Amino acid sequence: MHVLDVNQMAQFFVSSFKLVAIFATVCVALELIFPAYRYSFASYVRGVRNWIIRIGCGALIWHVYTASLERLGVKPLLTVNFGTFLHSDNAIVNVGFAVLSGVLVAIVGDFFRYWMHRAQHAVPFLWRMHATHHSIRELTAWNCAHHVSEPLIDAVFVAVPLALIHFESGAVPTVALTLIAFQVHLTHSSTRINLGLLRYIVSDGKFHRIHHSMEVRHRGRNFGTFTTLWDTIFRTAYWPKKSEWAEVGLRNQPEPLTVRDYFMFPFDQRRWCRAKVGSGVREG
Template sequence: MTLFAEIWAEARPVAIVSAFSLSLMTAVELLFPREKQSLHQRLTGLGIWALYVPISMVIFKLFHALWVAIGIRPLLTVPMSFDWTGIAAIVVAPIAAALVYDFFFYWFHRAQHAFAWRFHAVHHSIRELNAANSYHHVSEPIFQAVFLLLPVSLIVTDTGPTVPAMLIILHLQATFIHSPTSINLGPLRVFFCDNRFHRIHHSLEEKHFDKNFGAFTTLWDRLFGTAWFPARSEWPATGLAEIDQPRSLRGWIDLPIRFRRGGPDAAAESALVQ
């Protein structure tokens, strides 16, 4: 099997799950809207995802091949492959594994804000935030491979046969938390992140900066003092004051360069080069 065929074999399930998550949440947004979103930005987001997913899979495949070649094994295995049966096998086991993964994601996310902000700023620059328009910069898989997958690979959660269910849950959750729909988790937000909780993280308001880093559970934000639970009517505008969101593939790729120059003219410059 060629390298391309191997990458495609691994990417196909991810592509299918991603397409399912984006389609489902876009339908929910259209049926139960919280705010109006433009068709142009949805299509721009879909175009970016069409590039982002295969690029991610190539980078992750290369990382895995390198890790196997080096021969480094996990330092610790968290036993979760209990004799799950019935609903536990379908729901409880993947949620338990997702909690462990989200712990690493929480700290990776905080590190992005501290040390790789101009790249992560692409994600935060989005003003029309929705399922299709919740992309990251093309460099994101590199940061994830080094600072997220690497530590996760050293501490493995042995989930047995629950990996497919966990993959679907994580993708749906990551899409849902960016969705401008009136549907939310209500009281379950005490434990699980939803779109209202994560909206705070993307807020333009300074009081919300560096809050709500978790993507799956609110547990780590509560434990480490970064949780902000929104009031009933709290639905802030999103984006960055200093630069516009990408409005083309070129704008998506080169935003970190323009953001590095920064300054009050950055937003105007963004509009000129796109």
């Protein structure tokens, strides 16, 4: 395999953007029907632009990552075969088993994401990258892109550990990735829709919004991306009250409005000096 395969990267970009467009638009419909906050049209346009940039950079990073694993001969150390205990002669039941298997894989993957996320808030260099995402004040299903460096952090902290686990059922990784992709937009959407009792397993927008809150009492809470289980187990869960809708963003760091600001947010020393003078503490 060539280190850079333009066709494969183009296919990755198109398929990824299709998923983002579908899932984000579904969540935007919920935002319009059941709004928690009303945000400007410009923020949605900005969000689409940033996602295009983010996925474009991600296509390059993920292609180099997969090519590198192949060249280095990295093989799984553990095989998990869901088919041995989640199987039925009934086709409909098997579809249910595939979804259940996907949920289980998503929960396992979120264990690594949970600790990666905590590291992003604890390590200054990682925080500067991640703060690009936290600076967003008009947080919606479209306007929620991370910094372009995020796929690289994902590859190191999440994808590499998961590469050492082989899931035998071919449908499982696809289902898991689809669930996680949808969850990214649902948890950042500005809608009052919540998952009720299911939120004690699967994160929703109200739970994750606490993680983006400006309030000091919410700091260091709700790190899970897909599931709330790891926050519960490691005692970082904060369950918002029914009427609790936190203001989000960083108090002394406005979200990047231009393409240059989006790329350079972590490296803008003037921006970070202003934030330090204004708050005296690192936000997030």
